Every structure is written in C-alpha cells, then in structure tokens.
Amino acid sequence: xxxxxxxxxxxxxxxxxxxxxxxxxxxxxxxxxxxxxxxxxxxxxxxxxxxxxxxxxxxxxxxxxxxxxxxxxxxxxxxxxxxxxxxxxxxxxxxxxxxxxxxxxxxxxxxxxxxxxxxxxxxxxxxxxxxxxxxxxxxxxxxxxxxxxxxxxxxxxxxxxxxxxxxxxx
Amino acid sequence: xxxxxxxxxxxxxxxxxxxxxxxxxxxxxxxxxxxxxxxxxxxxxxxxxxxxxxxxxxxxxxxxxxxxxxxxxxxxxxxxxxxxxxxxxxxxxxxxxxxxxxxxxxxxxxxxxxxxxxxxxxxxxxxxxxxxxxxxxxxxxxxxxxxxxxxxxxxxxxxxxxxxxxxxxxxxxxxxxxxxxxxxxxxxxxxxxxxxxxxxxxxxxxxxxxxxxxxxxxxxxxxxxxxxxxxxxxxxxxxxxxxxxxxxxxxxxxxxxxxxxxxxxxxxxxxxxxxxxxxxxxxxxxxxxxxxxxxxxxxxxxxxxxxxxxxxxxxxxxxxxxxxxxxxxxxxxxxxxxxxxxxxxxxxxxxxxxxxxxxxxxxxxxxxxxxxxxxxxxxxxxxxxxxxxxxxxxxxxxxxxxxxxxxxxxx
Amino acid sequence: xxxxxxxxxxxxxxxxxxxxxxxxxxxxxxxxxxxxxxxxxxxxxxxxxxxxxxxxxxxxxxxxxxxxxxxxxxxxxxxxxxxxxxxxxxxxxxxxxxxxxx
Numbered sequence: 001x002x003x004x005x006x007x008x009x010x011x012x013x014x015x016x017x018x019x020x021x022x023x024x025x026x027x028x029x030x031x032x033x034x035x036x037x038x039x040x041x042x043x044x045x046x047x048x049x050x051x052x053x054x055x056x057x058x059x060x061x062x063x064x065x066x067x068x069x070x071x072x073x074x075x076x077x078x079x080x081x082x083x084x085x086x087x088x089x090x091x092x093x094x095x096x097x098x099x100x101x102x103x104x105x106x107x108x109x110x111x112x113x114x115x116x117x118x119x120x121x122x123x124x125x126x127x128x129x130x131x132x133x134x135x136x137x138x139x140x141x142x143x144x145x146x147x148x149x150x151x152x153x154x155x156x157x158x159x160x161x162x163x164x165x166x167x168x169x170x
Numbered sequence: 171x172x173x174x175x176x177x178x179x180x181x182x183x184x185x186x187x188x189x190x191x192x193x194x195x196x197x198x199x200x201x202x203x204x205x206x207x208x209x210x211x212x213x214x215x216x217x218x219x220x221x222x223x224x225x226x227x228x229x230x231x232x233x234x235x236x237x238x239x240x241x242x243x244x245x246x247x248x249x250x251x252x253x254x255x256x257x258x259x260x261x262x263x264x265x266x267x268x269x270x271x272x273x274x275x276x277x278x279x280x281x282x283x284x285x286x287x288x289x290x291x292x293x294x295x296x297x298x299x300x301x302x303x304x305x306x307x308x309x310x311x312x313x314x315x316x317x318x319x320x321x322x323x324x325x326x327x328x329x330x331x332x333x334x335x336x337x338x339x340x341x342x343x344x345x346x347x348x349x350x351x352x353x354x355x356x357x358x359x360x361x362x363x364x365x366x367x368x369x370x371x372x373x374x375x376x377x378x379x380x381x382x383x384x385x386x387x388x389x390x391x392x393x394x395x396x397x398x399x400x401x402x403x404x405x406x407x408x409x410x411x412x413x414x415x416x417x418x419x420x421x422x423x424x425x426x427x428x429x430x431x432x433x434x435x436x437x438x439x440x441x442x443x444x445x446x447x448x449x450x451x452x453x454x455x456x457x458x459x460x461x462x463x464x465x466x467x468x469x470x471x472x473x474x475x476x477x478x479x480x481x482x483x484x485x486x487x488x489x490x491x492x493x494x495x496x497x498x499x500x501x502x503x504x505x506x507x508x509x510x511x512x513x514x515x516x517x518x519x520x521x522x523x524x525x526x527x528x529x530x531x532x533x534x535x536x537x538x539x540x541x542x543x544x545x546x547x548x549x550x551x552x553x554x555x556x557x558x559x560x561x562x563x564x565x566x567x568x569x570x571x572x573x574x575x576x577x578x579x580x581x
Numbered sequence: 582x583x584x585x586x587x588x589x590x591x592x593x594x595x596x597x598x599x600x601x602x603x604x605x606x607x608x609x610x611x612x613x614x615x616x617x618x619x620x621x622x623x624x625x626x627x628x629x630x631x632x633x634x635x636x637x638x639x640x641x642x643x644x645x646x647x648x649x650x651x652x653x654x655x656x657x658x659x660x661x662x663x664x665x666x667x668x669x670x671x672x673x674x675x676x677x678x679x680x681x682x683x
C-alpha cells in the first residue's frame with residue numbers, strides 16, 4: 001500500500017460519505033454543502049489522474065456556478081426547504097434495493113473484464129495535455145463540430161432559462 | 171547568496187538527507203515548511219495592512235490617522251488585534267453553528283490560498299501551476315461560497331440580503347474578469363502565471379490597456395470594495411453578510427478583505443506590470459521580491475484610491491455596468507487581441523507594440539462614443555415625463571393615487 | 582500505483598448513490614443533486630479511461646468538456662423550470678406535480 005493509494009482511499013471515503021449525506025440529509029442547504037464537499041473530492045481525484053485542468057474547471061463550474069445556483073434555488077423556494085418532514089418518498093426502500101443491485105451488477109461485470117487491473121502508463125516528460133486538448137477542440141480533424149454545438153447548447157440554455165424563469169410581468 | 175529562499179531550501183534538504191530521512195518525506199516536509207512560511211509572511215503583512223489602510227484613508231480624507239502608539243502609529247494594528255481577541259464572541263440564536271464558524275475561515279483561507287501561485291521572484295513561487303489563471307478564478311468562486319454560507323448561517327435577514335447581493339455581484343463580474351485575463355494568456359501563450367511574467371519584456375499594460383482597466387474594475391467588484399460595496403452598504407443593510415460576527419471572527423473577514431485586496435494588486439502587477447521583472451532581477455532573485463512588492467503595494471494604493479474616491483453605486487447600475495459595458499468591451503478586446511496577434515505575429519516587436527496599443531486606443535475611443543450616445547438617450551428619457559412613466563411603473567402608480575386624491579378634494 | 586479498478590468501483594458507487602437520490606428524494610432540487618452526482622461519476626470514468634488506456638488520444642478529455650457544458654445548461658434550464666413551477670403551484674415536491682399521472 002503506497003502513500004498514493006492511502007491518499008486515494010481517504011479522498012474516496014470523504015467523497016462517498018459526502019454523496020451519501022447529499023441523498024439522505026433533510027436540510028436541503030446542508031445537502032447542497034455536502035454536494036460541494038463531494039464535488040471538491042472529485043476535483044482532487046482529477047489531480048491524481050494528471051488532469052489538473054479538469055480539477056480547476058470542476059471547482060469553477062460545479063462549485064462556483066452549479067452549486068451556488070442550487071443554493072439560490074433552494075433559498076428562492078424556501079417554503080420547501082423549511083419542510084421538516086421526511087424528504088424521501090414512500091418507495092425509498094425499492095430505490096435503495098435498485099441502487100444496491102445496480103452496484104453489485106456493475107462490480108460483477110468488472111470482474112469479467114480484463115483491462116481492469118492495468119496500471120497507468122507513464123506520461124512522457126513535458127507532456128502537456130492542455131495544449132493537446134485545446135488543439136483537439138478547435139481543429140477541423142478533431143472535435144470542432146461538437147465544441148461548436150456545445151456552445152450553441154449553452155446559448156440556448158441561457159435564453160431558455162431566461163424565458164422560463166421570467167414569468168409574467170404582473 | 172543571491173537567492174536566499176532556494177539556498178535555505180537546499181540547505182534544509184541536505185540536513186534532512188544527512189539525518190537519514192527518505193527523499194519523499196524530505197520533499198513533503200520542505201513543502202509544508204514552505205507553506206507555513208508563505209502563509210505566515212502573508213499574515214504578518216496582513217496585520218500591517220490595517221495600519222497602511224487606515225493611514226492612507228486618513229490622508230485621502232485630510233486627517234492624520236492613527237499616530238499615538240509607536241512611531242507613526244505603527245503598533246496600532248497590534249492593539250486592534252488584542253482588542254478584537256478580548257471582545258465577547260457571540261453566536262446568534264438559531265444560527266447554524268458549524269457553518270457560522272466555517273465562513274470566516276473560508277474568507278481568510280481563500281485569500282491566503284491565492285498566494286500559492288504568486289511568483290514572488292523568478293525562482294520563488296509556491297506552485298507553478300500550468301493552469302494558474304484558472305486557479306485564481308476557482309479560488310474566487312470558493313470565496314463566493316464562504317460569503318453565502320456566512321449570510322445563510324447568521325439567521326439574519328440583513329445578512330442574507332447582503333450575501334445575495336454579494337454573490338450576484340461576484341458571479342456577474344467573474345465574466346469580464348475571466349475574459350480580460352484571457353488577453354494576457356493569449357499574448358503569453360500560457361496559463362501559468364510565472365510564464366506570463368517571463369514573457370513581458372514589454373509590460374502588458376502597454377499591449378493591453380483595455381484588459382488592464384477591465385481587470386481592475388471587475389476585481390474591485392470581486393473584492394466588494396467601494397464603489398461596489400452594495401453588499402455591506404451600511405446605510406441600507408447595516409453591514410451585510412458579516413452583521414452577526416463579533417470579535418476575531420469579524421477580524422478574520424476584515425483581514426481577509428485586506429489581504430485579498432493586496433493579492434489582487436499582486437496579480438495585477440503579475441499580469442500587466444511585469445511582476446518581479448526589473449533591473450537585475452534575473453541574476454539576483456531577491457531583487458525580484460522587492461520589485462514585486464513595490465508594484466503590488468502601488469496597485470493596492472490604486473485600489474484604495476478608487477475605494478475612497480467614488481460614491482457607492484446602486485444595484486441596477488452595478489448590473490448595467492457589467493452586462494452592458496464591461497462584458498461587451500472585454501469580448502471585443504479579446505477578439506481584437508487574438509486577431510492582431512495572429513496577423514502581426516511575425517512583425518518586428520516595435521510594429522507589434524504600436525499595432526496593439528493603437529488597436530486598444532481605437533477600441534477605447536469607440537467605447538467612449540457608444541457610451542456617449544447611450545448617455546444622451548438615457549438623459550432624454552429621464553428628462554421627458556411620458557417615458558418616465560413607462561419606465562418606472564411604481565412612480566406612475568403613485569401619480570395616479572395622487573391625482574385621485576386631489577380630485578376627491580376638489581369634489 | 583492505483584489500479585484502474587479502484588476508480589471504476591468508486592465511480593460505480595457514486596453513480597448508485599446518485600441513482601438512489603434520484604429515485605428516493607421528494608424535492609425536485611434534491612433530485613437534481615442526484616443527477617449531478619451521476620454526471621460526475623461518468624466524468625471520473627472518462628478521465629480515468631483516458632489516463633489508463635489511451636493517454637495519447639485526447640477524446641476522453643473532450644467528452645468531459647462536453648459533459649461539463651451539458652451539465653451547466655441542464656442546471657440552468659432545470660432550475661428555471663423548478664422556480665417557474667414553484668411560482669405557479671407553490672410546491673416543488675415531485676409527487677405533487679402530477680398532471681401527467683393516471
């Protein structure tokens with residue numbers, strides 16, 4: 001067991017614990033804050049995977065934008081957030097069984113798949129994945145069209161969110 | 171002895187190796203020592219920023235400022251800290267205790283975390299991240315989180331309103347700030363802050379004055395300092411998100427704000443004023459630290475100058491300035507810089523500088539003309555009462571009530 | 582060195598927790614949080630596959646960028662919908678929004 005593995009286990013435990021709190025806490029603001037802890041743990045895992053850009057982007061997009069938006073939405077619908085009753089519906093045992101069975105099935109499938117035990121290949125010295133990513137996103141041989149479509153999607157979402165949330169002027 | 175920081179680090183490394191510590195642990199221990207020293211230096215500077223701030227403000231307002239304790243009142247901040255530590259520490263009733271205590275830690279901690287990527291000298295930098303610029307933005311979004319936690323956990327309406335205002339402002343002003351930061355990134359061809367500094371034989375404030383201006387304004391808003399201090403507007407919502415904080419917890423917010431302001435000054439000097447660059451800094455890195463702090467404190471002074479000169483703006487003016495002026499201008503500057511950089515990439519450096527500066531000046535002039543036209547239209551609207559009624563439904567309603575009551579009186 | 586399986590099992594666990602959240606929670610915003618957890622577990626898988634199986638082929642990272650964009654737009658529109666529903670029916674409990682139910 002190397003230091004890196006211990007680090008991974010600690011972060012994974014924190015992240016999964018945070019995720020469990022997200023789906024079980026009654027107070028929705030606390031759930032959002034646990035979600036932030038969980039997202040932060042995932043950002044650290046991205047660092048362990050040599051994807052520093054995604055770690056920072058995860059913090060900027062998920063914590064800085066998505067989680068804050070969720071907190072805003074919870075506060076705007078505060079009548080519900082104060083609801084002290086159960087936050088789960090009546091079929092939650094079935095949901096739990098489905099989730100556990102799904103997890104078991106996935107682990108069972110992993111066992112029959114050979115490349116699961118590969119170790120990471122060493123990256124060449126001075127390898128800059130950001131540069132490659134940038135080139136791939138804008139080169140016509142790469143992923144130019146998906147990238148542009150994603151930008152159109154963002155624009156549509158912007159306008160759509162405005163139109164939906166605007167309401168009537170009265 | 172030209173590079174004392176790395177000299178000490180290497181000396182420590184040999185000492186630990188002689189003690190028989192394994193190389194991995196040596197690296198870890200030296201990193202931890204480096205973090206502690208850097209954070210300590212930042213905090214000691216922070217204590218004296220209180221003195222700097224009070225003294226400079228006093229001069230702006232034609233006063234003397236603190237001058238009783240020690241030479242030039244230099245020990246005043248220490249007395250302030252003792253006072254804050256002795257004050258009663260109140261947690262409001264029904265406040266969320268853990269979050270209430272977490273928020274000030276986040277506020278100061280994020281300001282310190284920013285120092286991890288500040289290049290103090292060519293060889294002295296906490297971590298030369300290759301995504302340094304994005305790191306600044308990420309830390310900024312976590313400090314937004316600290317403010318919203320403070321506002322929510324205080325269980326106070328004023329605090330919540332202040333937090334909402336602050337978050338709306340920070341999220342809005344993040345956009346022009348990021349776009350204006352992309353311009354030095356394009357010019358340097360890298361997102362690492364040290365490489366941005368290294369590629370500035372000519373300071374970027376010459377090549378990209380528009381970006382520098384936008385960065386200055388939007389970081390002022392990001393800091394929540396006047397004229398953008400609607401989040402703690404004393405005359406409207408008492409003190410905003412830190413209304414319920416007493417003693418040292420309030421002190422942490424205050425210290426966090428001051429340190430953040432100095433850090434923003436440091437980043438401005440890194441992106442636009444050449445950071446540690448100066449005469450002899452390449453050979454004697456210790457000089458680089460001096461140059462860096464001179465520039466950072468100059469920008470800190472500029473930020474204070476703005477703060478104590480302009481009156482507070484309203485929330486609609488704040489949003490208008492961002493979405494109708496700064497964001498389009500930043501986008502235009504980004505597109506122009508990218509185009510000019512591509513067209514003139516093989517030209518001689520003198521031509522390149524002249525073209526960049528000229529392009530920026532033309533852009534500023536166009537922005538000036540457009541805002542002039544907009545201001546004329548707005549003034550006309552305010553001057554003519556019919557349009558006024560359309561724009562401000564509350565006011566027109568008041569008029570109707572008034573006419574009705576006056577009719578009644580006549581009847 | 583961490584084997585690939587650890588990341589995959591971690592991501593699978595995260596996905597299942599998110600799935601439980603989506604199926605079991607009442608509040609529409611809480612359901613959203615579950616969806617975010619599921620999207621994040623997919624991101625981890627994509628990056629892990631890029632790093633372990635094909636570090637020279639950048640597609641895994643590109644997919645993650647697209648997932649980020651989709652997640653951001655999904656949250657913007659979704660929360661706008663939730664606020665709109667809250668305005669009309671003053672509830673965001675998913676069970677009570679039942680016009681399309683038999």
